[in-house]
Amino acid sequence: MGIDAGFDMYPREHPKLPFEGHKFLRFSSKVSGSTAADTKVDSYIDTVTRIAQTCFGSRIKCWHEGADQIGAYDWVEVHESLMSYQQMNLRLRPVLPSFLVAPILSQSWALRLSRSSTSSEKKPLLTVGPMPPDELERFLATKLKAMSRESQRQFLSLHNNFQAKNPFSGIFKTNALPCGSGSPVGSVYPTVCLINHSCMPNAHNNWNSAKEHETIHAIRSIERGAEITISYDHGGTSSERQAFLKESFGFSCTFLDQEFDACAGALVARLYYDAFQISIAHGDQARASIFADRAYQARVICEGEDSPETLRVKSLALKPAVHSSFEAYSRKWKSARDSVPKALDTVDFDKWLFRQEN
Numbered sequence: 001m002g003i004d005a006g007f008d009m010y011p012r013e014h015p016k017l018p019f020e021g022h023k024f025l026r027f028s029s030k031v032s033g034s035t036a037a038d039t040k041v042d043s044y045i046d047t048v049t050r051i052a053q054t055c056f057g058s059r060i061k062c063w064h065e066g067a068d069q070i071g072a073y074d075w076v077e078v079h080e081s082l083m084s085y086q087q088m089n090l091r092l093r094p095v096l097p098s099f100l101v102a103p104i105l106s107q108s109w110a111l112r113l114s115r116s117s118t119s120s121e122k123k124p125l126l127t128v129g130p131m132p133p134d135e136l137e138r139f140l141a142t143k144l145k146a147m148s149r150e151s152q153r154q155f156l157s158l159h160n161n162f163q164a165k166n167p168f169s170g171i172f173k174t175n176a177l178p179c180g181s182g183s184p185v186g187s188v189y190p191t192v193c194l195i196n197h198s199c200m201p202n203a204h205n206n207w208n209s210a211k212e213h214e215t216i217h218a219i220r221s222i223e224r225g226a227e228i229t230i231s232y233d234h235g236g237t238s239s240e241r242q243a244f245l246k247e248s249f250g251f252s253c254t255f256l257d258q259e260f261d262a263c264a265g266a267l268v269a270r271l272y273y274d275a276f277q278i279s280i281a282h283g284d285q286a287r288a289s290i291f292a293d294r295a296y297q298a299r300v301i302c303e304g305e306d307s308p309e310t311l312r313v314k315s316l317a318l319k320p321a322v323h324s325s326f327e328a329y330s331r332k333w334k335s336a337r338d339s340v341p342k343a344l345d346t347v348d349f350d351k352w353l354f355r356q357e358n
């Protein structure tokens with residue numbers, strides 16, 4: 001047994017305390033008993049109380065059971081408040097319209113489709129530019145403080161691979177997606193950040209620079225209830241991808257370890273765009289317009305009709321000669337855009353397209 005002493009923070013709202021500060025109700029300890037005598041906890045409580053009084057003035061209510069003083073709260077309230085901190089660590093299952101959030105491993109969620117939908121887009125919870133690691137934690141704490149309770153809850157319920165000492169930076173590093181390929185600026189989203197990686201994904205994520213948010217597009221049909229997956233890596237062989245995932249995200253992919261197949265829409269778009277660039281650099285507008293159109297078709301699936309990159313490739317299909325590389329290497333394949341052969345079957349058309357005529 002033993003008696004307790006300490007102080008309560010009263011009333012509950014403490015404007016100077018950081019995030020979730022309203023849950024901090026009581027600082028206390030047993031001040032009698034053998035352990036208390038050994039640790040001299042009394043004087044420790046005195047010191048912390050003086051510091052708290054300097055910062056919070058009359059909000060500090062001291063109490064000491066030995067002097068028949070009781071605090072501003074009863075122990076039930078104090079324990080309930082403590083539990084609500086602990087529940088944060090237990091990661092509440094997020095509730096998101098159109099989606100089921102299902103457990104995959106202990107403390108790990110997956111996003112499943114609950115209603116028919118071909119795309120999803122969400123504004124970021126927060127966006128952070130490049131900064132030294134020691135500044136990141138403070139910066140995130142300030143940002144979180146300014147956010148609504150609901151947004152704070154959404155951020156704190158995201159996965160954290162770096163549990164140790166910097167909780168906010170850990171969540172950020174586990175979840176942030178770059179705002180554009182290779183961008184040092186990253187954003188965190190309540191929905192998109194629940195999507196797991198697969199080496200054979202059924203959806204594709206893309207930063208839409210015009211709308212300034214991430215989009216998710218299904219790249220093949222996803223049945224209701226099925227998990228939505230994207231690829232966190234940028235291709236390469238299976239072992240290269242696994243090494244990248246381990247290094248950057250701290251896990252080995254537990255999904256199908258199959259090589260990309262025809263579903264890899266983003267790679268197809270890139271491939272056709274490369275072919276466009278080669279054609280246009282040698283003045284071949286006819287083939288360039290076909291390659292740009294195919295890159296456009298693949299981008300629509302991965303990024304949507306309104307993605308700036310989709311729109312750019314679409315306009316290049318109509319006017320390939322406006323590209324800055326037009327005839328940059330040679331004019332040896334020079335052709336007009338309207339010289340695309342019309343009466344060929346698919347096999348012969350592809351032979352023409354890939355210059356396999358002979």
Ligand SMILES: C[S@@+](CC[C@H](N)C(=O)[O-])C[C@H]1O[C@@H](n2cnc3c(N)ncnc32)[C@H](O)[C@@H]1O
Binds near residue numbers: 109250253
């Ligand atoms: C952005 S979160 C994805 C959602 C996460 N599962 C959750 O519970 O919130 C990224 C983390 O999920 C886990 N994860 C994602 N894809 C995975 C996979 N294919 N295999 C194992 N763990 C995966 C990893 O811990 C990874 O760092």
